[in-house]
Amino acid sequence: MAVRAVRIAMNGVTGRMGYRQHLVRSLLALREQGGLDLGNGTTLMPEPVLVGRREHALAALAARHGLREWTTDLEAVLADPSVDIYFDSQVTSAREDALRKAIAAGKHLYTEKPTATRSEGARELARLAREAGVKHGVVQDKLFLPGLRKLKRLVDGGFFGRILSVRGEFGYWVFEGDWQEAQRPSWNYRAEHGGGIVVDMFPHWEYVLHHLFGRVTSVQAHVTTHIPRRWDERGEPYRATADDAAYGIFELEGGAVAQINSSWAVRVHRDELVEFQVDGTEGSAVAGLRRCRAQHRSATPKPVWNPDLPQAEPFRAQWQEVPDNGEFDNGFKAQWELFLRHVALDTPYAWDLAAGARGVQLAELGLRSAAEGRRLPVPELSL
Template sequence: MTRKTVRIAMNGVTGRMGYRQHLVRSLLAIREEGGLDLGDGTVLWPEIVLVGRREHALRTMAGKHGLDEWSTDLDAVLADPSIDIYFDAQVTSAREEALRKAIAAGKHIYTEKPTATGLDGALELARLAAAAGIKHGVVQDKLFLPGLLKLKRLIDGGFFGEILSIRGEFGYWVFEGDWQEAQRPSWNYRAQDGGGIVVDMFPHWEYVLHELFGRVTSVQALTATHIPQRWDERSEPYEATADDSAYGVFQLESGAVAQINSSWAVRVNRDELVEFQVDGTEGSAVAGLRNCRVQHRSATPKPVWNPDLPATHSFRDQWQEVPDNGDFGNGFKVQWELFLRHIVLDEPYHWDLLAGARGVQLAELGLKSSAEGRRLDVPEISL
């Protein structure tokens, strides 16, 4: 085996998601496996350079994981000709500027979403990347979850017939921070810092709907800040200026309708933190992060509405579990592997900055729809 090295600058991985999913469970996991086998006698070895603002956190993280390189000077890292890929998991408000610098430095780009704070900025990043001739990718991790992979298997196999509707429920109770520590950082709840559940989650819903069911053609949304005061990391109270809940209706190009509720102020009464129910003429399915259950037309019971008598059976028991039929890797790691193969082998890869711009567009239109109280069309975008 021949070993080929790819050097990756990782910015913002001192945060929870960047650290757990991208560093530990993706790139470090690839290293623990001996590198990424490209199938042609070559093993790709990721060399990691940690980048961030907190020197102590970077030094501690590097020491914990046996990494030799870290820096608080992004410009110096980007000026290093040995760096092949720039990865960004910073707060949203800092991302666009950093991506612009990385593109100008000729680095390939892999980034969390949203890629920018507005559609104009997101499209400009895609245009700059195309002009620079670099390769670029945007994290779209939910497409690689076991539950949604099973759902895609059903769609590709024609299980549903004509798909009529999709209903999604996402969320959980994020503690206010006064008597129990909040599970999310305080900036998530300040609009001036790029927070808000629409900015965070609508880009996810765009690529899930687009990839599985078709392009979103219109959106009508209602947002709310149900919890107006929270407590930050220093136990200081602050005003929550960003939306913590969003209720959206999305029309798809096929004519199907998707309804997705997103909330950080809801207590979970589901099997998983996110679930999608898909109803079609031939069958229905409920997919979560890992599991997927189905009910075919031929096995659909005939419920009878009778409020005077208690139900004598469990509706949930009338559904059938979809088997795994294979091993599912960590979704973040799987997409990293696909992107690295795209970089080295030029294999096809379409989860790019233009796809990321569609997510920014949907979030922007969702907020505008809520502010104006009306449904808005979602125009197709291109370079």
């Protein structure tokens, strides 16, 4: 079998997500399994080129994983004709400019979200990539999680009948950084650096809702900063200028209503860090990252409200586990494989910069809705 190398400039892999999910659990995992079998007698072998600003951190990463190539010179990497793909997982505020440079250099590109800080910038990136004829993809990892794949199976099988509502809960307590180290970098809480939970999470909710249930047609959001003072990586206090909680209501094409709470200031009392409950005329389901449980109309109990008696119904035990019916690989790795096939074989690929722009648009409208205190329509995206 012939082996074909694909050189990928990876910008931002010294960060938590870029390192763990994209480098180690995706591309290095692909290398360890012998590459990606394209099914035509060719194996695609990823060759990461690490890119970043901190020379010592890049050198340490490269040494740890036996990688030969790393650089702090983004322009030189983009000018290198042997580099096929540019990947970006930098801080949000630096992403749009780097993606523009990659498009101008004729590189295929794959990027974390949000793709830009404003919807006009995100739309412009999609237009530029289309005009340049480069292939482009945006990370939409939650679609590849076992729990949501099982939920999609129920939707596609007509299990719910007419879907009435979706309720989502996401979040956990991110420590302030004074007496326990914060689990997220401090830029997440600085609006001037592209931080904020709306900018971070509403793009996720756009593609989850769009892919599973239908296009978002309106948004109404309440946004706040519950923890106004935090401590950074050096132990220095700073004022949080970005939102850390958002409470959104989204109307969907077809009439269903979604309510999703997103918070970095909530303590977890649920089975997983994110859960969605879907209720329909014929059945309901609750899906998290890995599990999905369902209850059909015919098996729905008949609760009676009586506050004077202890509740004896074992509600959780009355739901049925949706089986795996297959093997689920790491969601980031699964999407990387699809994008690499798209680049190598020109297979269809839906999660592009236009999809990324829809997520930025929803975040922008969510923030505007909160500022104006009203519900806003979400128009179909035009590039």
